[in-house]
Amino acid sequence: MSTERLYYDDPTLLSFEARVVARRQSEGRPAVVLDRSAFYPTSGGQPHDTGTLRPLDEPARRVAVVDVLEQDGDVVHVLDGGLPGEAVRGQVDGQRRFDHMQQHTGQHILSQVCSERYQAETVSFHLGADYCSIDLDRSNLTAEDVVAIEERANAIIFEDRPVRARFVQEHELAHMPLRKPPLGYDRVRIVEVEGLDWSPCGGTHCARTGQVGHIRLIQLERRGKESRLSFLCGWRALRDARWKHDLLRELAGRFTVGLPDLPDAVARLAEAEETARKGLERARQDLLHYEAQERYAQAERVGPARLVSAVLNERSLDELRLLAREIAALPGGVALLGLGGETARLCFVRHEDLSGDMGALVRQAAAVLGGRGGGRPQEAQGGGPDAGRLEEALEEALAGLRDLLTKDG
Numbered sequence: 272m273s274t275e276r277l278y279y280d281d282p283t284l285l286s287f288e289a290r291v292v293a294r295r296q297s298e299g300r301p302a303v304v305l306d307r308s309a310f311y312p313t314s315g316g317q318p319h320d321t322g323t324l325r326p327l328d329e330p331a332r333r334v335a336v337v338d339v340l341e342q343d344g345d346v347v348h349v350l351d352g353g354l355p356g357e358a359v360r361g362q363v364d365g366q367r368r369f370d371h372m373q374q375h376t377g378q379h380i381l382s383q384v385c386s387e388r389y390q391a392e393t394v395s396f397h398l399g400a401d402y403c404s405i406d407l408d409r410s411n412l413t414a415e416d417v418v419a420i421e422e423r424a425n426a427i428i429f430e431d432r433p434v435r436a437r438f439v440q441e442h443e444l445a446h447m448p449l450r451k452p453p454l455g456y457d458r459v460r461i462v463e464v465e466g467l468d469w470s471p472c473g474g475t476h477c478a479r480t481g482q483v484g485h486i487r488l489i490q491l492e493r494r495g496k497e498s499r500l501s502f503l504c505g506w507r508a509l510r511d512a513r514w515k516h517d518l519l520r521e522l523a524g525r526f527t528v529g530l531p532d533l534p535d536a537v538a539r540l541a542e543a544e545e546t547a548r549k550g551l552e553r554a555r556q557d558l559l560h561y562e563a564q565e566r567y568a569q570a571e572r573v574g575p576a577r578l579v580s581a582v583l584n585e586r587s588l589d590e591l592r593l594l595a596r597e598i599a600a601l602p603g604g605v606a607l608l609g610l611g612g613e614t615a616r617l618c619f620v621r622h623e624d625l626s627g628d629m630g631a632l633v634r635q636a637a638a639v640l641g642g643r644g645g646g647r648p649q650e651a652q653g654g655g656p657d658a659g660r661l662e663e664a665l666e667e668a669l670a671g672l673r674d675l676l677t678k679d680g
């Protein structure tokens with residue numbers, strides 16, 4: 272015997288009495304089958320209801336219904352605790368139910384408008400916690416089409432047409448303009464939006480289109496040969512419009528402009544930021560240039576070479592490299608720079624007219640730090656974890672370089 276579905280006849284019925292006819296387990300949680308239920312089980316793109324069950328002879332005890340499943344015609348109520356007794360009172364969460372009614376009824380209207388206007392048929396429906404969507408079997412809808420669909424769907428909502436659900440026999444189906452005729456059933460539930468849409472559906476719907484409130488199409492995405500149209504109905508559409516409007520007003524307030532001037536204000540900010548960034552970059556380059564000249568002026572002289580060796584902290588590796596290159600660009604300049612920190616970094620650069628392999632030099636120094644390094648004869652980098660030996664590594668490199676330059680000279 273399958274569960275009598277009370278929501279078929281009256282989706283506004285939220286409180287009911289029933290008898291427990293079977294007890295089960297669902298993923299470690301207790302679950303019950305009732306002889307009749309107003310709880311909607313997850314199916315047809317619509318998520319399940321939530322609410323409570325209470326034993327009639329122990330009304331203070333309330334057990335939450337956390338999931339509702341459909342199994343072989345039974346409605347299975349998954350509970351967050353044990354439910355004693357046979358006779359129970361069920362209470363469906365009305366806000367969640369009404370939200371699903373608004374989204375689902377909006378979907379019927381939307382799907383039929385897409386079909387009527389653009390021969391775009393709905394291949395699937397998703398009613399999510401945040402937004403709803405339908406997948407359409409066409410990929411060439413435009414932004415203008417979406418506006419036209421939204422206008423038409425809302426016009427139908429504002430006309431406040433009746434929405435009726437009833438079971439019909441298979442032979443009656445032939446006289447109905449169904450978008451997707453069902454096959455192989457002798458008794459089918461048809462949901463009719465008066466004068467617009469007849470759909471086989473087991474879900475919960477509003478009694479009139481006006482209850483949907485309004486529908487907002489929020490995104491059109493191409494997905495191969497299909498497109499996904501995301502939408503919000505009723506309370507969801509209202510709350511979405513509210514937070515977006517509040518956000519825009521807050522942003523406009525920060526810029527002290529009106530909403531229409533917000534895009535220009537943002538563009539001006541981006542431009543100012545870009546100008547400031549470029550200015551800062553130039554100033555940084557200038558500073559490095561002067562620092563290079565200063566260090567070069569105080570450098571140790573070995574023949575034609577000017578040796579600059581220094582440990583720098585709280586600088587970026589990028590700055591270290593730029594400074595080394597600035598020094599090595601000056602006549603006879605050689606920079607052996609180290610960067611302290613959790614791991615030590617090395618950057619060795621020499622002037623192009625000098626001889627000596629910076630790659631070999633950096634490899635030896637990096638070995639002192641317990642790491643590795645390498646590069647070209649003129650410029651090389653390395654590093655290692657033993658940052659405490661950075662001074663020592665640079666001293667060794669400097670001594671090696673002096674030998675090299677003296678031999679050559």
Ligand SMILES: [Zn+2]
Binds near residue numbers: 379
């Ligand atoms: Zn439906």
